[in-house]
Amino acid sequence: MTGSASYPAEFFTAAGHSNIILLALDAHDIDDYDISAHFPVALNFIHKSLQAGDGAILVHCAAGVSRSALITAAYLMIAHQISAVDAVLRVHQARPCACPNIGFLRQLLLFERTGFKLT
Template identity: 40%
Template sequence: MATSQENKHRYLSVKDLENVLDTCKLELTQIDEVWPNLYIGNVAVAQNRTALQKLGITHILNAAHSKQGSIGDQSFYGSKVVYCGIPADDSTHFDLNIYFKPAADFIHKALKQADGKILVHCIMGMSRSSTLVLAYLMLYHQLSPCCAIKKLIQKRAIYPNRNFLALLLDLDFQLRRKKRKTCLIL
């Protein structure tokens, strides 16, 4: 039986993740490459087709689709960019985890393409978009939430809300449980 001290080290809290986020010393910018060919940005850069073309962006994942101030759909970007919109709210009650797998799949598919480059954005590029990128790193690169956050804050100032951090911890728990079941079967 694990002691409470062992459990404390095995499972992180939202506050633990916030403490890691607080170590970021970067200033928030319009867009940053946070993983090879994977960018997080704000709505201003997402609506600047010239800048996106210069960067070679081939895919857009809008985590604030249909929200005020966030115009954008497939017709806005034309045939050279593949668009995916997620109508997420940056709130303490929005269930973003229903989009973790579809968003991660979209990011992965974009990055597998030759010359594929993807911008994941919301309004500020801090909470919704970064949460979806963190989920991608957890699902496709087997990073823990803490490791994923540490990777991203080396490249961009991010700050997912407390609800989204809790959802990432839930995802981590599910992934660990699934991995344990797989190990038991083998």
């Protein structure tokens, strides 16, 4: 979830981690960026990744504060049928520095109001 391709797939395979599947999404940490446009692909990828193999996934962005926290919260909302507030609190409990920007939080609330509808 970065503004650029920080880690090309070759980074992992060269380090001997050929079993890593990488999904890189070009997302920008600015209030008016439509991060919800990434929900269908990102949330599906998280779901499939958790169902396969050892069921582990790393969602990250540049600092692990806004973009990755928001995507993780959106996934928790669907997976556990919880509110946006509860999802953000769960993410914050696991990562205290997590703090999605205000525009992202608005999109998360809209996601909740639309019944977790993926566009």
